[in-house]
Amino acid sequence: MLNINRFMQEKKDVTIYDIAERLSLATSTISRALKDHPSISDKTIKKVKKAAEEMGFRPNTLAAGLRGNQTKIIGVLVTRINRPFISSLISGIEETAQKAGYSVMITQSHDSYTDEVNLSKALYDSRVCGIICSLAMETRDTSHFQKFIEKNIPLVFVDRVPKDFNTYRVMIDNYSAGYKATKHLIEQGCKRIAHITGSLHRNTYSERKRGYVDALLESNLPVDESLIVDSSGLTFEEGEMISNTFFDFPNPPDGIFASNDTAAVGAIQAAKKRGLKIPQDIAIIGFNDDPIASIIDPGLSTISHPAVKMGQTSAKKIINHLKSLRNNANASNKDNITEVTFLNTEVVARESSKKEL
């Protein structure tokens, strides 16, 4: 049995030892030559690369990673992959990482705190060289990320960021976005604007709400708490249901600002089913500019979110940080990197809110 097994074993990978032997050079020379190390002559470099090519040499990233206690893998920890915003974010990360020679390891917390904790450990175990995270809905305590800081592993929180954590943050200005969205409805003539928000534990939603409130106040419009509803999942169904309760009010709103497009689409459907005219009876604005926004009828006004760019930016933060660590070996900015990058948002006005044609 053992014999059979032995015969069936696939041939070994070509290693730098094999190249060294063939060229009668030391493995250290091979290793350096393959990386264009300055202390290796051009002649040798060429010779080594040629041999490596011919022999079909493929570097073993595990060995390199073990030795340097560091991989070229960026860990990504998001809530759910199959959402337009998130998948675009990941796409941006992967694109930027790939160009710089990094790989991307993806995990999803499904908005569960315990999953998030475990996955952060798993990513640590994989010796990722950096980590990009968008917090789970449930997460309150973020101490499980402290380990990365201690180990000087760059950490970027994106979109859903903690309040108090000295790291990179890449996000949009949710406050001003919420403000802009509300202001837009006010400019269309809305006097009574409802707001469907997500969990206020997440900065994204709480900030948007803050912007919403301030926009109302600024225009001397009353802030009616009954018009502000917390939708745990911001789903289509919840959007529809919450809107229906609004419409049942003796004094219903004439505008709805939903904190994502999915819920906003629910609001549109609810309004349509009631025979309410959009935007005359009820103007609606969402958030994210998901593909549906431009396809639904009427077109959904929304706030556009540079998802892909946020991913690219996050990846760049990691990559640049690592680069500067290399160039400046003693630059251990440990627990001192607090850099917040805000990306632009824009009001995308479509039919669901444009009262005057």
Next chain:
Amino acid sequence: MLNINRFMQEKKDVTIYDIAERLSLATSTISRALKDHPSISDKTIKKVKKAAEEMGFRPNTLAAGLRGNQTKIIGVLVTRINRPFISSLISGIEETAQKAGYSVMITQSHDSYTDEVNLSKALYDSRVCGIICSLAMETRDTSHFQKFIEKNIPLVFVDRVPKDFNTYRVMIDNYSAGYKATKHLIEQGCKRIAHITGSLHRNTYSERKRGYVDALLESNLPVDESLIVDSSGLTFEEGEMISNTFFDFPNPPDGIFASNDTAAVGAIQAAKKRGLKIPQDIAIIGFNDDPIASIIDPGLSTISHPAVKMGQTSAKKIINHLKSLRNNANASNKDNITEVTFLNTEVVARESSKKEL
């Protein structure tokens, strides 16, 4: 300078050596105890696990991977992450992988053949334990995957699969799906059905087209080549444009079967702009059951695709294969695993095609 650096170095990770020293045991014992090896006594196992926990031990997956020349990482190579079908697929893969203790490394080819080749090499270099791939639109030759077979690394092609490659394939029955979609339109009374297809080099599209043709033939309807148009990207714009050319025909179609929902939505928009009644004047059916399908007005009939399940199934193929390799060390089914799994599709009939209420 060097001194400062030394002081700033983060503390080392706890290794099995540290545990071994503390308990006066050999590292081999620690290693085995942590894995519940049968030859280690329960008492020792408990003691070791307790110490590991207390000391905050985290295994270095790189070291384990190097030694065994194998990681617990499943490589995923898709065309574009930020598409509903793909992101759901990935979500399914990640979910299943995570449960079984595997990680997922993601790459996107952007439908480029050269990128696909390079990424397959990069995944190989990372010593992934398996690979799941959906082919790039451009890909004709798939020999770059041969290396995985030779190395006995399980390979699963999903959705967009090559014709001739002895591996796992997880897919839907595109032929019957295309047949069902067309048949559905025929049952609604359509006599002249157009088809917007993707690149016929990809099995997905060529098979759907074959089903379309056969459904027509079976119902004694003529197959008019001018009604079959190849849309390279199957984008919204292409769907709109191609539909417009159809509508300009002296003898326009009364039904359109588009090979994805995006293009079908384009067809809907084109029809609406022309004032054509859907489905009375023109019935439309898409493919995929993307979120838009249920949200657009009129609701888009389509073929539902179990994307998440395809991901889960693909991951399971990898995991089970590895498991059986472990249990049966000499089971090198090299170049002999041709297992095709078909997942079910369903016609989802919505307003865009239901002629009789």
Next chain:
DNA sequence: AAATATAATGCAACCGATTGTGTAAAGAAA
């Protein structure tokens, strides 16, 4: 009690690339 079987643990090589330090060779300066 001696012999044998079995359970539990130790020893040490190994995976493949990286890198600080040492050394030989070639060139430059004295």
Next chain:
DNA sequence: TTTCTTTACACAATCGGTTGCATTATATTT
């Protein structure tokens, strides 16, 4: 020619688990 620099390369330790085999401790049998 000798000495001092550079330049180019070699040596060998290292990263942290894993695993085949050897060894010791304990249990069982005769």
